[in-house]
Amino acid sequence: MKVSRGDVEHIMKLAYLDLKGEEKEKMIHHFSRILEYFAKLQELDTANVEPLSHVIEESTPLRDDEVGEGLSQEDVLGMAPDKEGGYIKVPRIV
């Protein structure tokens, strides 16, 4: 299966990646090769097979709603590249 340049550009947009030049060409090339490899799965008839998204198929376990220890605001903000007044700062959006 060949992937078109337009497809790859669309996926780049969805994935928030902006590849250019040689890197983009290489991506298009490898992308097609990998999709061709995936085509092997079409040999199998899976019409009556249930998908398995997770090996633990029980429902999500719930815990009691009790206050526990968490990270402090200081700890969390300490990781951010830019902050001000108890907030994470980003470029102007409006």
Added chain:
Amino acid sequence: MELCDMPAWKLKEMISKGEIGPEDVLDSVFNRIDAVEGTLNSYITLLRDSSYAQAKEVKRRLKEGESLPLGGIPIAIKDIICTKGIETTCASKILKGFRPPYDATVVARVKRAGGIIVGKTNLDEFAMGSSTENSAFGPTRNPWNPETVPGGSSGGSAAAVAAGEAILALGSDTGGSVRQPAAFCGIVGLKPTYGLVSRYGLIAYASSLDQIGPMTKDVKDCALLLQVIAGKDDKDSTSIKLNLPNYLEACEVKDLKGIKIGLPRECVSESIDRSVARVIEEAKRVFEKLGAKVVEISLPHIEYALPTYYIIAPAEASSNLARYDGVQYGLRLKAGSLREMYLETRTNGFGEEVKRRIMIGTYVLSAGYYDAFYLKALKVRRLVKEDFDEAFKEVDYILTPTSPTPAFKIGEKIDDPILMYLSDVFTVPVNLAGICAISINGGFSDDGLPIGIQIIGRAFDEYGVLGVASAFEAETECHSRRPYRR
């Protein structure tokens, strides 16, 4: 033999008898690091000073009579596992400078058990790779032959343990990332059953497949470390509550009478290296000598496991790695608008293979392709799991090569993703099925490179798998060879 080439259980005995102290082991390990790290590049961060401080603390705790399963043993941690206050990079530029404000559960448990964290090891960026070449900090080299790769993605941990730059190590295994490098470096690597070991603090690659596992010099050390890290953790809702056996007792198994081992005919095809086929043939004879019955079985869907994995893992990764946008942690590149900041940061912060997997994952989840790729892969995942369910009705364990070849040359596969992916062909089915498997050294190639054999067990039968591996080890000599041993 130098201390750094000894297994942890032996060093523990010597420490408890007062023959040596934890700082003697550290001296030996750091001497070896000074001698070989310039060649190998196993570590991203070394923690020399804090190691000696930890050793002092462990000595005090031992003196007070505390029972410490890892008391004074130097351990290396793959740099995708969070360590409080210590830079955790995932070998990616995008996490440069990231210091987690908490310890991963496994790290907290290692510390509580008296383990001494000597450093953070190199890996393929975000654990995506099979050679440790995809690292922003340069490739790690294989101590058996520095021209070859150590495997991946936990290649730094594997090289460090093999070379005596650490006594024990932790790795993570999403599609073989503990077992394949263990095989390439001639050590032991265990991928526990999904849910046995907490993933809290393991930076996510593919959440339904990731597990942390021990990488050690022998099977007994593997049991020792597994005992420390296994068990329910309230911070990981997928970790399972169960009564843990004493894994060290499994290592007392002397024979395998009454045990049935399956050898899948799909795993001894012509596509595997001649030396690997020979090692499997020899292993089969060893198991028979130990009293096990080795029978041919079939895993008919195993050939579909690899493309299935390379759809599911990137799909999960594309979602997990959406968080790296320059806002909350790590790298941020300056830009005029928020959208440009995201684009600049992600495009420059991620390496080539990571971007490839994010793109593939985004594609297989996108409108119009979801059913044909992602949903199809989930269905085949069930077929792969059912193959194992069927096989385990007939046999107790399954024997395969860990990888189809011994360690390959640096640069040999880096430009051909599919060729690189094939290195994981025997390990990924185990992650898809969520069961457990160990890789141990089964012998050597004609060029003197180690070759791993994989023993696969039922879900939560780590005890049994360790027993089979231990019996094999007791019957063979190959595991005791070390690249730098004098």
